[in-house]
Amino acid sequence: MKRLPFFNSPVLRGQLPAWRSRLVLILLFVGFATLAARALFLQGITTDFLQQQGERRYERTLTLAATRGKILDRNNVVLASSVPARAIWAIPDDARAAPPQQLAALGKLLDMPVADLNKRLADEDKNFVYLKRQVPMDIADKIMQLAVPGIHQQPETRRYYPEGEVMAHVVGFTNVEDQGQEGVELAFNKQLSGRPGTRRVIKDRLGRVIEDVQAVTEPVNGKDLRLSIDTRVQYLVFKALSDAIALHHARGAAAVVLDARTGEILSMASLPTYDPGNRGSLDTDALRNQAITDTFEPGSIMKPFTAALALDLGRITTSTMFDTGNGHFRYQGSTISDVSRNGTINVADVLRRSSNIGMTLISEKLEPREMWDRFTELGFGQAPQLGFPGAAPGRLRPWDRWRLIEKATMAYGYGLSVSLLQMARAYTVFARDGDMVSLTLVKRDSEPTSVKIYPPKIAALIRTFLEAAAGPDGAKLAQVQGYRVAGKSGTARKIVDGKYSTSRYRSSFVGFAPVSDPRIVVAVTIDEPQTGGYYGGAVAAPVFSTIVGGSLRLMNVQPDAPFESTVVAGLQERMR
């Protein structure tokens, strides 16, 4: 065969129509144009969608849970702390495949009857059913090992309250969503709860995180909160109150212990109480913190404030005598009576013997306006600034609407209402030099602020009166071995159906110790004691004594009263 060069090929020699080559050229061009358009479409217009799809296959956003802060007492004892737990949830459709014995085992671990479990799983419309929340880790791990189909777990936290019912009213509790519901948990919810963080990561085939895509938003854990409460004092108070309730078959009781120097609340207890860790049978009555939310007519514990006011304004002196007669006194159409026949006495004895008639005579020398002003300065009628939920303001009616008889009854504590905490705070004026300290539930590092209310001289005078009132001739059950105490008992009749009851009382005692240099103010109130008397000096004073003795010992306060020592040491120190 003759070798021909390509261009000499006879096939080419024939003249082909020119459009054919052009057609091929155009087709090729159209093909490329299509490809370019497609590329442009994918890269330019749907790029976001495609990138998203890609990211969804390897990127994940993880939520980094923040832990709620701990609540500690003043000595760093844990009062509330969160630990991880798991929520057990199910996809009912998948769970139907589970064999009955597995469900039985699950029910046993969850402490739920199998019938209950089945009822929850019966709802097929849902594809997410919580079986139980806040299951402790060890139980959750056992459930994991059961490998029941359709049962899944989700991490969450559970809050524990080791002190339980002793601290319930102060600390409060959170709900399953970790939000504070009561007490400090609610009052300081913002501070305690953290801010959850997020991080966007790339995961590999095995599900391991291999890279952060964006900067991590770190979770901010809740701040720990250090309260002013002393757990040991709190337990002491709790024990004393529950003993008193058992002894007197009382309806309730509450007590507050304040540090007179710093205004810190060392203890605040209210009974009946509840267990914050087990709120299954929660009684709304037990939920109330009676020391803060309940207001009551204070009765005789109000007397020192009125007496101090009269002394301060110079309307009476320590030697002014009051004729209280035979214990019954007609005043403005009502009869005011004393417990005993007191005769003619001075102001110290009016307080010591708690004479209502004496107080009426003192109130005669005072203007309503003056009393109202002083009571308001003492914080009555306004809610204490604690940030605590449910703090009651109490009731103090405007002075211009007081009738004369009301002015008299207010002088001895009827016709106005206060909370126990307000009362305890007001008594800091006598424990200090006439100034009332601001209260706090959080441990204080700086000096407290205080408001001047009485001159130091008057405060010191009332202090001696109150010491006598808690002395051998007064409420002697309030006395504490080794410490000088001062205080005032009060017995207030409760209002039942609009009338003062003759069978329901509230017995209170408010005082401070040691008198030589007061460290604590203690206020105790017992609601409706049934047996063993009802006078404040008989019911509340012994509780006061127990609390003061124990607290001062716990605070390492040296005794300031003489007492017989029954122990002998080589080098015995003489007591003052």
Next chain:
Amino acid sequence: MGRFSLLLAVILMSCAISLVTSRYQARQLFVDFDRSQAQARDLDNDWRRLQLDRAELARNARVDRAARDDLKMMPIAPDRTIYLNQATAAGGAQ
């Protein structure tokens, strides 16, 4: 010229390989770091739990019961206490 491009190719190859290895190492380290962080979290949780356990065991109610019932102890009273005074440490501790 040929030698030079060969050299460049070798350098390019080694760069590419070192990039791959360093990338691998970085990921490995990141995984380790992550694991350590998880461990730290676990330890923190354990610490919390132990702290709670301790608080639970040292609960005042429990100690009180143990002291009174099991050990037959009684509360101290000033008359059975010897007070020692240190001239410098006045006031006592809280």
